[in-house]
Amino acid sequence: MIKLFKKHSTKGGFTLIELLVVIAIIGVLASIVLASLNNARRKSRDARRVTDVKQIQLALELYFDAQGNQYPVATATCDATANAKGLEVLVTTGYIPQVPRDPSSSTTCYSYASPATGLRTTYHLGATLEETTNPALNGDRDCTSAAAGCGAAAYTQGFAGTDPLYDVTP
Numbered sequence: 404m405i406k407l408f409k410k411h412s413t414k415g416g417f418t419l420i421e422l423l424v425v426i427a428i429i430g431v432l433a434s435i436v437l438a439s440l441n442n443a444r445r446k447s448r449d450a451r452r453v454t455d456v457k458q459i460q461l462a463l464e465l466y467f468d469a470q471g472n473q474y475p476v477a478t479a480t481c482d483a484t485a486n487a488k489g490l491e492v493l494v495t496t497g498y499i500p501q502v503p504r505d506p507s508s509s510t511t512c513y514s515y516a517s518p519a520t521g522l523r524t525t526y527h528l529g530a531t532l533e534e535t536t537n538p539a540l541n542g543d544r545d546c547t548s549a550a551a552g553c554g555a556a557a558y559t560q561g562f563a564g565t566d567p568l569y570d571v572t573p
Contacts (some may be wrong), residue, residue, distance in 0.1 A: 416498055445533045448506045452530040453539045455503035456513060459490060459528060460571055462498040465501035467573075470496070474523040488515040505530065513566070529570030532555075540566045 467474055475493065480486040485494075487502040490512075494501055504513035516527040532540065545565060 432548045445535075449532045449537050449539070451506045452513075453537075454531060456528055456530050456569060456571060458499065458503060459493070459513065459515075460573075462530070463526060464573070465494055465498045466496060472522070472524065474517050474526045476523065477515050479515040480483050481510070483510045487512045489517070490515055496524070514570070525573055527570060527572055529568045532567045532569050535567045537567070537569070539569050543569045544572050545570065546572070 411570045463474055475489045478486070478489040481488050485491050487504070488503045493499050503513070505513065514527070514529040514531075518525065527544075527546075529543075
């Protein structure tokens with residue numbers, strides 16, 4: 404006689420428990436990857452900030468040599484257009500193609516200060532880093548705008564030079 408209904412001895416597919424275990428494992432692995440990715444992004448932004456400060460510093464030195472041994476006047480203005488605390492003159496005179504901005508926000512300028520009066524033969528330039536353990540912080544100036552040995556006693560738009568601020572002077 405012919406059997407009309409066949410009974411399979413093995414079932415196909417996964418159980419609900421097996422699927423939940425796999426989803427949980429994928430979730431744990433994804434959270435580990437995202438945590439390390441955020442750390443890498445912070446380090447990348449800090450490396451960009453240090454490079455930008457060095458690029459501005461080089462442009463300032465070229466400006467100083469060509470413009471009668473004076474650095475540009477610092478201003479308080481920093482906006483999304485061309486104003487970048489007085490550094491926009493480096494663009495108009497051709498020393499850099501554009502003033503670098505902080506990688507986390509296109510409207511955030513790097514800190515720049517110059518003497519308020521007299522010859523501007525010094526400056527104070529800096530960027531706030533996200534990683535307080537960044538090795539670049541070991542070789543920067545760490546001085547306030549009015550500290551002895553860090554340039555002029557009175558800057559326009561002065562700022563504190565304490566870490567996590569990566570700051571340079573000539």
